[in-house]
Amino acid sequence: DGRQIIIGGRKAxxxxxxxxxxxxxxxxxxxxxxxxxxPREENNLFPFVFLNVDGNLFIFANDRAILFDYxxxxxxxxxxxxxxxDPRNYPSSGSAVILPLKNLRSQTVQAEVLxxxxxxxxxxxxxxxxxxxxxxxxxxxxxxxxxNPQWTIETMPLARTMGDMVILPNGxxxxxxxxxxxxxxxxxxxxxxxxxxxxxxxxxSDSRFEVQNPNVIPRMYHSTAVLLRDGRVLVGGxxxxxxxxxxxxxxxxxxxxxxxxxxxxxxxxxxxxxxxISPASHLKFTYxxxxxxxxxxxxxxxRDLVKVxxxxxxxxxxxFTMNQRMLVxxxxxxxxQVGRFVYQISCVFPKSAIFAPPGYYLLFVVHQxxxxxxxWVRIQ
Numbered sequence: 001d002g003r004q005i006i007i008g009g010r011k012a013x014x015x016x017x018x019x020x021x022x023x024x025x026x027x028x029x030x031x032x033x034x035x036x037x038x039p040r041e042e043n044n045l046f047p048f049v050f051l052n053v054d055g056n057l058f059i060f061a062n063d064r065a066i067l068f069d070y071x072x073x074x075x076x077x078x079x080x081x082x083x084x085x086d087p088r089n090y091p092s093s094g095s096a097v098i099l100p101l102k103n104l105r106s107q108t109v110q111a112e113v114l115x116x117x118x119x120x121x122x123x124x125x126x127x128x129x130x131x132x133x134x135x136x137x138x139x140x141x142x143x144x145x146x147x148n149p150q151w152t153i154e155t156m157p158l159a160r161t162m163g164d165m166v167i168l169p170n171g172x173x174x175x176x177x178x179x180x181x182x183x184x185x186x187x188x189x190x191x192x193x194x195x196x197x198x199x200x201x202x203x204x205s206d207s208r209f210e211v212q213n214p215n216v217i218p219r220m221y222h223s224t225a226v227l228l229r230d231g232r233v234l235v236g237g238x239x240x241x242x243x244x245x246x247x248x249x250x251x252x253x254x255x256x257x258x259x260x261x262x263x264x265x266x267x268x269x270x271x272x273x274x275x276x277i278s279p280a281s282h283l284k285f286t287y288x289x290x291x292x293x294x295x296x297x298x299x300x301x302x303r304d305l306v307k308v309x310x311x312x313x314x315x316x317x318x319x320f321t322m323n324q325r326m327l328v329x330x331x332x333x334x335x336x337q338v339g340r341f342v343y344q345i346s347c348v349f350p351k352s353a354i355f356a357p358p359g360y361y362l363l364f365v366v367h368q369x370x371x372x373x374x375x376w377v378r379i380q
Contacts (some may be wrong), residue, residue, distance in 0.1 A: 036062035042126045043087035046318045049098035054110045082140045085123045091184040093319040094118030095165040100326040117160040119183045125187035132181040135161035166224040169371035173199040177219035192218035219373040224316045229374045232259040271298040274365040274372040281375040289322040303335040
């Protein structure tokens with residue numbers, strides 16, 4: 001309905017809504033947050049929260065998750081503990097995404113969550129004393145809509161805490177930033193992880209991860225990563241110091257910004273890259289509305305490998321991008337050629353705000369995993 005829900009915080013085992021109304025002008029208790037709070041460590045700040053396709057909230061904190069009906073203040077389902085039992089939330093910061101939502105016309109739309117990295121239990125007090133435990137090298141993946149959901153554990157090529165996960169326009173996931181030992185907090189992580197990793201969720205389970213070229217700037221505590229309209233990822237920050245310290249510390253405060261360019265922006269992919277002609281950017285659409293998208297492409301176009309994706313812009317802090325969400329729009333008919341190297345694809349916007357809450361989205365045409373530059377669309 002366009003409201004925001006604010007969940008958790010230090011010694012804040014509750015949630016509230018913004019903007020407030022007469023019926024929601026309160027703070028509502030959420031015992032799950034108290035149950036997942038570890039003495040001296042917490043391990044449940046910045047919980048991973050996703051709007052499920054049934055309208056309830058998937059909430060992951062520490063090493064476990066619930067499905068929560070925020071309208072009635074009731075836990076609908078308790079999920080199995082993630083195998084291993086190690087925490088994934090601040091300060092043992094992992095990261096998480098809800099994987100792209102597909103088949104939106106289906107009676108039962110499937111939703112999957114991927115949780116990656118973190119730090120072993122006890123990392124925070126040990127790091128405070130100068131002992132830096134190795135970060136976690138596992139991801140947990142779970143179908144949260146399954147009647148009997150179970151975690152599947154996958155091994156990353158690089159262990160990582162304080163990583164950031166960004167859904168790319170083609171549906172792959174970028175894992176970037178962070179450290180290989182220690183934990184989040186002031187000056188208590190070591191061994192920066194300079195190499196990003198791409199995760200391909202649709203690949204066979206033994207071929208989903210691919211290590212990318214390394215960065216040269218450590219992006220430790222208080223780093224960030226967000227998707228840009230041209231398909232690059234804006235990367236910045238790193239301030240593991242209580243004050244802004246630029247010299248005399250192991251990892252100085254860094255105010256620089258960079259752009260990570262995924263391989264789909266390589267020059268050799270240019271002849272596969274679509275360019276959207278219409279509709280114009282910043283137009284408003286309604287739920288269930290059909291839209292005709294015209295785009296140019298080279299003579300190498302494979303019409304069976306064209307899709308349209310819609311990405312909600314995220315808000316990133318402390319290794320989690322809130323509001324991040326991708327939908328693959330259902331096609332209506334075939335891709336038609338309407339001019340010299342000009343094509344039209346017809347798609348239908350989601351039928352409900354449960355799938356796509358109202359607001360602005362980046363809309364991409366993707367051809368053979370190569371995305372166009374996005375246009376902004378507004379759904380209401």
